[in-house]
Amino acid sequence: MGELPQHLSSRYREGLAVRRAVLGDPHVDNAEKASTDFDKPFQQLITETAWGTVWSRPGWTKRERSMVTLALLAALGHDEEVAMHVRATTNTGATREDICEAFLHVAVYAGVPAANRAIKIAKQVFAEMDATGGKQNER
Incomplete structure (x- = not known):
């Protein structure tokens, strides 16, 4: 799990924390290891939007x-x-x-x-x- 590069958005950082909390470190680690230059933008998109925007919202557990x-x-x-x-x-x-x-x-x-x-x-x-x-x- 290591340090995240500084250039990543706060939404990405929050999303990654929620993604790890929901799916578990092993799942996220495996997804990151399997990621290539081709799908890195997609991985960033889902981390920021699904996890950092939607799953991070208050109101629902x-x-x-x-x-x-x-x-x-x-x-x-x-x-x-x-x-x-x-x-x-x-x-x-x-x-x-x-x-x-x-x-x-x-x-x-x-x-x-x-x-x-x-x-x-x-x-x-x-x-x-x-x-x-x-x-x-x-x-």
């Missing part, structure tokens, strides 16, 4: 943001992101019951197939987490 994020990702069929954010609930405080409730909303408002797929993904992630003693699987 990380638990609430986690549930909304899971519902949106499930509704849009972003399976890898659903799995990543299910794992992140160990850091956001969203419970398995919260996730189930979010996916019930998906079923009603975005369709049963989207919710069914998200539930299947969540069950796989829970099984992996349970097998590792609740620790996040580093992907």
Whole structure:
């Protein structure tokens, strides 16, 4: 994790701290290691906007943001992101019951197939987490 270069914005710095708090240091470290010159601008964009602007806002807890994020990702069929954010609930405080409730909303408002797929993904992630003693699987 080391010192961040001074040229990075305060929004990036705040976003990186929130990203680490939600997704965990190993996930963020792996994403940074995998980053190339090609996708560095994208990584900076999501760190500043998703994490430094949206996830950093006051008013909603990380638990609430986690549930909304899971519902949106499930509704849009972003399976890898659903799995990543299910794992992140160990850091956001969203419970398995919260996730189930979010996916019930998906079923009603975005369709049963989207919710069914998200539930299947969540069950796989829970099984992996349970097998590792609740620790996040580093992907």
